[in-house]
Amino acid sequence: MHQALTGNGLALRIGAFNVSVVSPIASVAEHILCLYPDFAVVEAGQFIDFHVGLTAPWSPRRYWHPQVNFSFDGHRPFKPLPYAQAAAFFEWGLNWCIASQSNQYLIIHAAVVEHNGQAFILPGSPGSGKSTLCAALVCRGWRLLSDEMALLSMADGLIYPAPRPVSLKNQSLDVIRAFSAEAVIGPIVNDTLKGTVGHLRPPAASVAASAYPAQAAQIIFPKYYVGSTTVLEPLSKARTLLELAEHCFNYSALGKLGFAALGDLCDVCACHQFQYSDLEEAIALFTRLATPSP
Amino acid sequence: MTLPLLTRVYSNPQAALGLALPDWSLLIRQARNANMLARLGYVLAAVAVPAPALVHIQSQLTFARRFSSSLQWEIDCIATALQPLGIPLVLLKGAAYHAAGNTAAQGRIFSDVDILVPEAELAQVELALIRAGWSSGPIDAYDQKYYRQWMHEIPPMQHIKRQTSIDVHHNILPKTCRFCPDAAKLLARAVPTPGGYWVLAPEDRVIHSAAHLFLGGEFNHGFRDLTDLDLLLKEFSAQPGFWEVLLSRAAELKQTLAVSLALRYTGKILHTPIPAAILEQANLALSPVRWWLFDALFLSALQPDHHSCRTAWSNCAEAALFMRSHWLKMPLHLLVPHLLRKSLKPLEVLWEAKE
Numbered sequence: 001m002h003q004a005l006t007g008n009g010l011a012l013r014i015g016a017f018n019v020s021v022v023s024p025i026a027s028v029a030e031h032i033l034c035l036y037p038d039f040a041v042v043e044a045g046q047f048i049d050f051h052v053g054l055t056a057p058w059s060p061r062r063y064w065h066p067q068v069n070f071s072f073d074g075h076r077p078f079k080p081l082p083y084a085q086a087a088a089f090f091e092w093g094l095n096w097c098i099a100s101q102s103n104q105y106l107i108i109h110a111a112v113v114e115h116n117g118q119a120f121i122l123p124g125s126p127g128s129g130k131s132t133l134c135a136a137l138v139c140r141g142w143r144l145l146s147d148e149m150a151l152l153s154m155a156d157g158l159i160y161p162a163p164r165p166v167s168l169k170n171q172s173l174d175v176i177r178a179f180s181a182e183a184v185i186g187p188i189v190n191d192t193l194k195g196t197v198g199h200l201r202p203p204a205a206s207v208a209a210s211a212y213p214a215q216a217a218q219i220i221f222p223k224y225y226v227g228s229t230t231v232l233e234p235l236s237k238a239r240t241l242l243e244l245a246e247h248c249f250n251y252s253a254l255g256k257l258g259f260a261a262l263g264d265l266c267d268v269c270a271c272h273q274f275q276y277s278d279l280e281e282a283i284a285l286f287t288r289l290a291t292p293s294p
Numbered sequence: 295m296t297l298p299l300l301t302r303v304y305s306n307p308q309a310a311l312g313l314a315l316p317d318w319s320l321l322i323r324q325a326r327n328a329n330m331l332a333r334l335g336y337v338l339a340a341v342a343v344p345a346p347a348l349v350h351i352q353s354q355l356t357f358a359r360r361f362s363s364s365l366q367w368e369i370d371c372i373a374t375a376l377q378p379l380g381i382p383l384v385l386l387k388g389a390a391y392h393a394a395g396n397t398a399a400q401g402r403i404f405s406d407v408d409i410l411v412p413e414a415e416l417a418q419v420e421l422a423l424i425r426a427g428w429s430s431g432p433i434d435a436y437d438q439k440y441y442r443q444w445m446h447e448i449p450p451m452q453h454i455k456r457q458t459s460i461d462v463h464h465n466i467l468p469k470t471c472r473f474c475p476d477a478a479k480l481l482a483r484a485v486p487t488p489g490g491y492w493v494l495a496p497e498d499r500v501i502h503s504a505a506h507l508f509l510g511g512e513f514n515h516g517f518r519d520l521t522d523l524d525l526l527l528k529e530f531s532a533q534p535g536f537w538e539v540l541l542s543r544a545a546e547l548k549q550t551l552a553v554s555l556a557l558r559y560t561g562k563i564l565h566t567p568i569p570a571a572i573l574e575q576a577n578l579a580l581s582p583v584r585w586w587l588f589d590a591l592f593l594s595a596l597q598p599d600h601h602s603c604r605t606a607w608s609n610c611a612e613a614a615l616f617m618r619s620h621w622l623k624m625p626l627h628l629l630v631p632h633l634l635r636k637s638l639k640p641l642e643v644l645w646e647a648k649e
Contacts, residue, residue, distance in 0.1 A: 018346075045314065045315060046315055046316075047316070047318055048319045049346070073327060074327065103357050104352060104356075255363060
């Protein structure tokens with residue numbers, strides 16, 4: 001693996017995407033080794049969707065304030081970050097590649113999990129607790145499609161998986177560690193813009209099933225409040241559509257098609273907003289929602 | 295030297311048949327970095343593209359279609375803003391290709407709308423745009439003066455709500471450039487579009503594109519701009535007498551050099567069909583020694599902007615052409631103080647920060 005990472009690139013199959021990573025940085029290798037063990041390595045002779053790299057820029061700064069650059073096929077869409085954040089930068093940079101280059105999907109900033117063939121879309125602003133809820137659900141056997149973006153196919157209206165490590169921030173790290181003894185959390189990165197960040201290894205079963213799309217059944221806007229009871233309230237379809245449009249990465253790039261796709265999605269889904277503080281109660285409720293009534 | 299894959303496929307789409315998947319990866323990467331991905335979709339319309347590559351092309355084609363409708367909206371907004379002035383709205387470059395329905399609009403994605411107005415109307419146009427919500431970004435006094443005194447355009451303006459950019463030109467080259475044409479001659483031959491706007495005459499559209507690429511010094515979109523020329527030439531050459539009009543008009547507008555370079559390099563790099571007699575005439579513009587030098591520079595600088603298309607020579611060629619563009623843009627007595635001023639800029643910023 002190290003040879004590939006420092007040479008021609010380590011090519012991983014991530015959902016529908018073949019991603020080649022080049023980086024001589026040890027923390028990136030450690031991150032991939034810890035969190036991507038279940039992902040297939042793309043064989044030679046295949047198509048590669050994204051070539052990304054993480055390297056330290058050559059400047060005198062490297063001696064007192066080392067930095068890391070993210071490159072997408074030679075271009076650098078972002079300013080460099082502190083060297084210690086290289087692994088998190090890999091995840092954020094790859095999110096950007098997918099979100100900016102994949103108009104075959106309407107891409108909603110949301111976690112997506114699936115149970116009994118029903119995909120739940122959990123859009124959320126930062127701090128809403130969507131990733132924590134998503135991590136807790138996948139720790140209890142729900143399938144992870146993504147913790148960051150719902151890929152709604154413009155061709156068939158299904159949600160396509162791109163399971164990757166679930167990004168957990170600050171207190172969420174301890175919450176998930178306490179919630180599941182089996183949870184594998186990778187190397188911790190401190191002092192990022194989002195605070196302390198760690199990633200949960202995606203379940204092997206979710207990675208193995210990443211070729212199979214799912215039908216969306218529920219759109220739920222989660223909101224974590226300290227001490228809140230578990231409250232699920234219906235949200236009108238019109239309101240849901242407008243809120244979802246705000247959470248899309250490429251809504252304006254798709255224009256009318258995006259509006260139509262969101263309309264169709266809201267038509268087939270139950271739409272709710274959801275307040276919670278107790279993960280066990282939340283999971284019990286979600287499981288009931290995903291269980292067909294007798 | 296073997297040509298980059300994108301260059302070969304652009305001029306001969308059949309070359310894509312039988313490519314292996316890693317070659318398709320490379321083709322998509324070159325096209326993406328050269329801002330040619332959507333245009334590649336048009337080039338490969340009749341070729342079976344393997345699914346994983348097709349996804350990327352179609353993704354960008356989707357965006358290009360949306361871009362085209364946003365562009366139309368933007369042009370309409372500009373027209374509304376300028377309507378009280380009662381002057382024709384003359385669009386340039388990408389916006390013009392779009393309004394005129396030229397094939398060069400296919401898959402062309404860009405950030406600024408360029409318009410051409412008579413220099414005497416400049417102040418009025420700027421005021422009308424400000425009233426409608428456009429404003430110049432933060433720009434220091436030196437740059438402000440530099441634009442107003444020497445350039446062929448005023449500082450770029452951005453719409454405060456839509457964040458879209460407009461470049462208002464009163465000519466196609468800086469006033470200080472030795473090849474600066476008489477803008478009145480360009481405006482005099484402008485032609486209306488079906489949508490009620492105006493664009494430069496076909497030969498002038500080619501001339502402007504050629505002047506921009508071959509007298510300017512930036513090549514990060516060089517390959518895309520060369521394909522613009524290829525598409526314009528192919529489309530307009532269907533008009534009888536086009537080539538002769540192009541050459542005589544180029545002479546009239548002091549653009550013989552730019553057009554000669556455009557004809558030579560679209561022909562050499564993209565195999566644009568150009569009559570032999572016209573090419574011969576274009577080749578008379580320079581001595582064989584200068585052609586040898588320009589070949590060495592342009593054949594390298596006009597390749598797609600992807601690391602797989604670069605050679606050890608690429609950086610030198612681009613640096614040399616960048617210096618040449620400054621040399622063409624300004625006489626030495628203006629250029630030297632300007633470059634000095636620009637090179638001292640970081641120190642000035644430091645000094646201001648200290649105070």
